[in-house]
């Protein structure tokens with residue numbers, strides 16, 4: 018009897034990798050993703066991107082390409098200089114703005130220094146970020162989250178520090194709009210978010226403040 022049990026346990030253990038591959042939801046959730054190198058240039062000049070910039074709320078069902086995602090994340094708040102300096106300005110240069118990427122497959126945190134995505138949460142959050150339905154229909158959604166613990170606080174109160182975080186988020190948002198426009202990816206800055214759902218879904222700490230979401234997708238014309 019005991020030997021039969023042992024045989025069954027061995028059989029189940031051996032077939033576990035196949036079960037996990039076939040049903041990733043039973044596995045460890047999303048994996049970290051190495052992004053392709055960001056493009057050195059885009060086929061658009063700044064004036065043309067500014068002329069075409071607009072909010073897009075209708076997206077085709079096509080998934081966002083990883084080259085486009087890489088370009089947009091780098092433009093958003095990637096490293097552009099020595100000492101880890103970023104494409105977006107931040108008070109005292111502190112890195113207090115985190116960008117999460119949410120898709121149908123899960124959620125990741127953008128690690129700007131390594132230019133890669135670190136797995137943050139399993140699938141199921143995209144449709145719950147906001148009650149504005151067009152967001153859930155986008156291929157990917159960026160979630161801008163301030164880490165209030167990292168905002169410099171020596172010379173300012175909490176209201177000032179929150180204003181600084183919103184200002185940085187605004188600069189990041191415009192970077193996303195412009196790189197998106199240059200590469201044919203539509204987006205919209207959305208302030209009407211479900212903070213509780215985001216907090217829970219991304220397992221955020223008490224010091225984290227979700228600020229905005231930005232859906233990304235190819236425009237349905």
Ligand SMILES: Cc1cc2nc3c(=O)[nH]c(=O)nc-3n(C[C@H](O)[C@H](O)[C@H](O)COP(=O)(O)O)c2cc1C
Nearest residue numbers: 070071072073074149187205206207208209210229
């Ligand atoms: C701070 C801020 C919050 C916004 N929140 C939302 C929002 O919750 N939902 C939405 O559909 N658009 C939102 N927008 C986008 C604006 O509606 C949009 O920028 C405006 O209508 C002008 O259109 P345009 O971006 O195409 O020029 C927001 C924009 C800003 C700057």
